[in-house]
Amino acid sequence: MAYHPTSLSRRLGAGLAITAVVAGGGSVLLTSQLQAQAQANKPQQILLVSYAVTKAAYDQIIPLFEAEWKKKTGQSVVIKTSFGGSGSQTRAVIDGLEADLVGLALEGDVLKIQEAGLIEPGWQRENPNNSIITNSVVAFFVRPGNPKKISSWKDLDNKSVDVVTANPKTSGGARWNFLGLWGSVTTTGGSEAQARNYVTTVYKNVEVLPKDAREATDTFVKRGKGDVLLNYENEAILAKRSGEWTVPYKLPDPNVLIEGPIAVVDKNVDKHGTRKVAEAFARFLYSPAAQKAFVNNGFRPVTAEGKTFARGKFQQVKTFTVQEFGGWANVNKKFFGKGGLWDQIFSKSR
Known part of the structure; x- marks a missing residue:
């Protein structure tokens, strides 16, 4: 006998088909959610x-x-x-x-x-x-007993003082050192011409330019080069704490806020x-x-x-910021860009 589906059976069949589709869709959705969760936890x-x-x-x-x-x-x-x-x-x-x-x-x-x-x-x-x-500031590492009596920026303007500082082309700390030197003149009433003359004189006293702040510390501490090292205050603190360099460091005032x-x-x-x-x-x-x-x-x-x-862990010191020089966009171009002040001063100091 031929089978002729009734309207009820057709409705039941359709319902089962829909249920299967929904179930299948739910499986796909669940799989997708599990995959997303697995990816999130990866x-x-x-x-x-x-x-x-x-x-x-x-x-x-x-x-x-x-x-x-x-x-x-x-x-x-x-x-x-x-x-x-x-x-x-x-x-x-x-x-x-x-x-x-x-x-x-x-x-x-x-x-x-x-x-x-x-x-x-x-x-x-x-x-x-x-x-x-x-934040940080520039610190001066000095030799035991500080024989050259170095405590201020002005003390670096001395032909008998051998200065160690990293290379501004490769070291951020060295660029802060440069701005500290420059700002020690211009933020205390000096002109840019006076700042240029002062910084040029200081760099004439620099024999080597290590590639970064850590290498600069090694040059001064381990190799015994120089009368004074310009570096981050945190380098001085860590060197003292480790016993690598226990001579009290100096913080020149005013200082640049790093x-x-x-x-x-x-x-x-x-x-x-x-x-x-x-x-x-x-x-x-x-x-x-x-x-x-x-x-x-x-x-x-x-x-x-x-x-x-x-509180109580750091020496108090007056600071100036990079905004004194027009911000970093200006400093990058004026001081450290190709043909900028650093290039000009370096060529004259060598």
């Missing part, structure tokens, strides 16, 4: 490119963030690092080192990466304090799919734990909590 790796003297601080900060991220998200993250002179690190990122974040010695280096199209304009507004995570920024490298994090964790790490650097680690490694803090923790 371990990630990011690269932080920074300048030489931050290594000790980041060695303490990074494990703290990795543990906190795992606790909050369930995802494991590994932060790889690269350290070197800020200028050299900047060039490496521009030339293809795929940093997810850059924690360089000065805003001027981050601006160069921005100009290369890797960081979007406005990165300063992405984090508190215009994305500055640490500002160290952090920035996410937009093009790279979008390529790697690491924006969320990179931005979280940048924000973590303002946390009490991170600021405490910076202080413990000789950096001056930028947050209220950090400053409370640091």
Whole structure:
């Protein structure tokens, strides 16, 4: 007998078919959700490119963030690092080192990466304090007993004083040293012509130009070169703490306020799919734990909590900022650009 489906059976069949489709769709949706969850929990790796003297601080900060991220998200993250002179690190990122974040010695280096199209304009507004995570000042390392009686900027204007400082072409710290020297004249009533003459005289007393701040410390401390070393205050603090160099350091007054920024490298994090964790790490650097680690490694803090923790740990000194010279965009061009003041002074000092 031929089978002729009734209207009821047709409705039941249609319902079963719809149920199967829905069930199938639900399976696809569930699979998609599971895949997305698996991807979200997949371990990630990011690269932080920074300048030489931050290594000790980041060695303490990074494990703290990795543990906190795992606790909050369930995802494991590994932060790889690269350290070197800020200028050299900047060039490496521009030339293809795929940093997810850059924690360089000065805003001027981050601006160069921005100009290369890797960081979007406005990165300063992405984090508190215009994305500055640490402060410091220029310190003078002197020999035991300070035989040359060096305590102020003016004391460097002496043919008998052998000065050690890194190369401004490769070192961010050296550029801060240069601005400290220059500003010691122009912020105390001197003219730019007087500043040029003074800085030229000082650099005539510089025999070698190490590539970065850490190598400059080694040149003075381990190789015994020079009567005075110009370097970051945090280098002096760490050298004293480790017993590497226990002679009291000098802080010339007025001094330049050294500002160290952090920035996410937009093009790279979008390529790697690491924006969320990179931005979280940048924000973590303002946390009490991170600021405490910076202080413990000789950096001056930028947050209220950090400053409370640091009370009494740093010498008081009057400071001027890079804004005295028109900001980093102007400084990059006027002082350190091709044919700029540094090039002119270097050629006359050699």
